[in-house]
Amino acid sequence: MRDRQPIGILSFQGDFAAHAEALRRAGATPRFVRHMADLTDLAGLILPGGESTTMLRFLQAEPWFAAIREFAAAGRPLLGTCAGAILLARVVTQPAQPSLGLVDMTVRRNGYGRQVDSFTATLTIPRLGPDPLELVFIRAPIIESVGPSVEVLATWGDHPVWVRQGQIFAATFHPEMTDDARIHQFVFGLNRP
C-alpha cells in the first residue's frame, strides 16, 4: 500500500529532522536517506533545506545524481525546500554550481540578500484552500525564471516561491518549520483517501 511506504529525506546535512516531524504530522512515515540503497521502495523523496554546497559534496562523492534522476523518472514525487530547491534547479547562479536539472528554473542563491536574510510572510495559496500559510524564508534563493513546463503554485512579491514540474516540487521557503502540514500532504498525496 502506498501510504505504508515511507517517504525519504536526504539526510546528509540540513533540517532533515524537521522534515521527519512534518511528515509525521502529515500522516506519513519518514526514512532518513544516507545511502543509495535507502531509496528503495520509497513513496517519495525530500531534499531539505541547509547548505546546498555541503550537500553537493556528498551527492558528488557517489552517483547520487543518476540515482535521484532515476527516482524522479520513475514518477515518484520529490520535494526540494530552499537548499533542496537549489539542488533541483536547471540553472543556479550566485555563484553557479552543479544541480540536478529536474525543474526547469533558474535560481539565485541567497537572493534576498544579507540584510533581510531571514523573514516570514503570510500567503493564501489557492491550491491549499482558503486558510493562509505562514512562509519561513532563511537565506532563501530567488526563483528568477521558470520554463514553460513549470507551474507556479505560489508567488511572493515578484517571484515564484513554490513551483512544480510534474510531480517534482520546489519551495524556496521552509514548510517543515511550521505546524501546517498542507504542503507535505499536497506533494505526497497524503490528504487523499
Ligand code: GLN
Ligand atoms: N543559502 C543556502 C544555500 O545557498 C540555502 C538556505 C536554506 O536552505 N535555508 O544553499
